[in-house]
Amino acid sequence: MTQLIWVLRTFFSYWRRSPVQFITLIFGLVVATALWSGVQAINQQARQSYDKAALNFNGSDTSYLATPNGTLFSQSLFIDLRLAGWNVSPLLEGKIELGGTPLTLIGVEPISLAQISRQSAFKITTKGAAPFIKYPGLTYVSEETLNLLQMKEGERPSSNDGMLLPPLHIAENLAPKILMVDIGIAQLLLKKPGRLSRLLIGPSALSKSSLSKVSHNTLEYFEGISAEGDLKRLTDSFHLNLTAFGFLSFFVGLFIVHSATGLAFEGRRQMIRTLRSCGVSLRNITFVLLFELLIISIFSGLLGVALGYFIAASLLPDVSASLNGLYGAQVNGDLNLDTWWWGSGITMSVAGALVAAGSGLWKASRLPLLASALPAAWFYSQQKWLRIQSIIALILITLFLITLQFGDTLYLGFIMMGCLLLGAALLQPPLLALLLKFGELRAKHPIAQWFWADSRQQLPGLSFALMALLLALGVNIGVGAMVESFRSTFSEWLDRRLAPEIYFAANSDAQALEIRDWLEHRGDVHAILPIRRAQISFRDWPTQIYGFKDHDTYRQNWQLLDKEKNVWDQVKSGKAALISEQLARRFNISVGDKISISKASTDWTLHISGIFPDYGNPKGVIMVNIQPFLERWPATPKTRHGIRTDKSSIPDIMKGLKDKFDLSPAQLFDQATLKAQSANIFEKTFAITTSLNTLTLSIAGAAMLTSLLTLSSSRITSLAPLWAIGLTRRHLAWIELLKALMLAIFTALLALPLGLLLSWCLVAVINVQAFGWRLPYHIYPAQWGHLLIMTFIVAILATLMPIIRLARTPPAQLLKVFSNER
């Protein structure tokens, strides 16, 4: 035991004498753990939110009855159905504002709900149904909503129109921004007396055929979909993307750790030799090194997890906005993390440290004990490792090519990208070594020869930092190109898709007719385009079917990825349809194929004459002519329309619609607002990607800085002889800067093809697998220039401190190289 304590003390004393290496090691572990646990915190938060969403009745897995177009219906239908033996429970949903905060109000009837709902609202509270019904009742909210409203339990909030809600009461697991009250109170608050949104159906519901008799075809049966499962499925790719980024950052952080531990082992090689000569066994040395690593990684893990918490807290609003924009998933903006998360973060830190330090430890124990501790020793031992590294890289690149050929799932897509990134990173040092060897052979001047040879000797110490830089640059180029492709494609697509200048949704079919009449009598309206929509399940996939009126607006603007001749005439005939790219890819449907849509026990067969892009829509879309659509869905509300007009007339028409027909902002949009909203969703969707991109590049810069700082002390042995033969310290500092820049530029040049390949993979494989649509592939040379400048800046910043240190090295320190051979 004494021996182990003394050896541990000796190893720790090394860090006291090499604080930069120690800080580097801690920094690497902290950032690796922080980014990983930060991303995991976000994913965990989202998962908790999806679980809560499963308890909301607006997305529950319970089947329900509702009108085909989602309008409200009379409460008497509920009574009729109950009398007819249907096990149903009424529900009313609506929007309400409390103190300027928009919330969803859900009214439920607890007695019937308890009979039908697997996850009854009252299982999420401890008080049961009685106080909920009895005056003054209760308003169930989540703790987050209570904080959002800045109110306490028991307080009674007022709605914007002055109505008092029942006292607030926390219900665990209720999703944020939801208020749940008794249905009678909800009808009062929403001013919908006697009206219902849906009837939730219990397990002993009668046959669907009896429904039409009781409800007189007013209500339709909707199969329950698992909100939890559905959201999880829809958002899977998003979270996989986040996890991949988190893992990449973790990986880059581990490069720093690997570099630091490798150099620390090298720095301690003499110490290990001395310890062994003093009689400490290799077993004990290895044990103490591992124990030391364990202590350091637990300490760094704690710091990293704490930092990860702050990273997650700062990124969560963007993620929440992205998920809401992309999938309509509500993710709580406040972090609520459990001990599992803290434990897993620290475990990752320990595991990462062991993986990163494993090879250093192995190499330190395998390096010949009696060899001299010159910097070249590590270089020569690295030569064998470089060969192994090249072989592993080639295997990974082969795997990349195989998965590229045969990979047809999202997970294989990520494996493919992993192989590409790791293969390229591992191949980089051997490639750089070759380039430097070539430079050495071509050099004539002795200083130039030394420049290339010394760079080659320095390469093992810097290789991990350069690999991290390669990955960060490659990912930046790749993701940057994908985001830019998306931005330009999306922008053009929006311009064409949102061709009508104004969109409105009337309050009722009758009002829609009035508005049409008003518009037709204006001289500045060129066309009124009705938009009819119904929800269907196409081959068990939630799909929207649109009925549209044949018009030049569509013929001239609607983008088609694939089409038959006379596509628009075919659709106009009512026998053909256009389908979205997502639907086509999901069910492998091509132009010329036939599809069948089930409607009221009859099948409607349609010929596919065109496929259109529908970026960002998680559901499938079918577009047909309005006439056959209305024949099959006659009850569809006829409230939505697009208006074609001149730009100059837009404000006047908007004002007229608002004033004359009392249309709210939610019912009336001009094209510019709609485009701005869509563009905003897009920007938020990629905000998290951009943040992580920047973080990864910063970490790569930090990796280079820490490696150069760590190397700087051992550089004196290499530089002192040049100083002795007449090069000034300033001169040497410039050479050092030039070397770092040269390595960074070589890395940037290698990152370019990697980034392009990566962006192609993202566009052609990952996006298609994740979202069901494919973007056109574009390249953006201006971005490369920007990144090259960024690389220059990163390299200069990383080199600055070590070269200043070098330029200020006192001659006495340089002389020591000759006095005791260090």
Add this chain to the structure above:
Amino acid sequence: MLNILNVSKSYATPQGLLPVLNNISLNAERGQSIALMGESGSGKSTLLHLIAGLDNVDTGSIFLNQKEITKLPDVGRAKMRRSEVGLVFQQFNLIPSLKIKDNLAFQARIAKRFDQAWQSELIERLGLGSLLDRYPEQLSGGQQQRVAIGRAFAGKPDLLLADEPTGNLDEAAANEVLKLAIDLVEKTDCCFLMVTHSAHLASFLNTKITLKSGHLA
């Protein structure tokens, strides 16, 4: 006490096996001091490393106090080194991150042979009293080597092995360091085996052995 029997050792090189030691046999007793001489590459340091258990023999055996070092596993050899052997190298091999007082006590402490009175005597004999709170890099070469000798003697070893211990020192410092080492050898009655090129330094020891191309001359 030290018995070397028919020891041979070769190293693998790109050109093939390079024989360094060839059938070496040697005996040494307590109180004996031996200078191991020979040209560069004659195998002196290799023999020293084999005796210290830092390297493995190809054939032959080495016994220290009737224990066969060459058959011991790494753990056994490490235990033998820390308890029975003191090692002094040309490069001093002090632990740069530990203070002089900790460097001096290091081996004795891990061997559980630390004796405060002996430690104080060593410090006085070696003249290191004023340097105890310094770090190795703050000391001259001669001072560092005195610390290395102190560390080797702190556990009162049976065998002191020194590989060119004065190679980095000037003549005056070399004489001084060697005299100190010999004094301590006499005081502890250990066996002393020193690799050296210098006939002058070898003359201080009571036996001289010369190695030539891996053979005892």
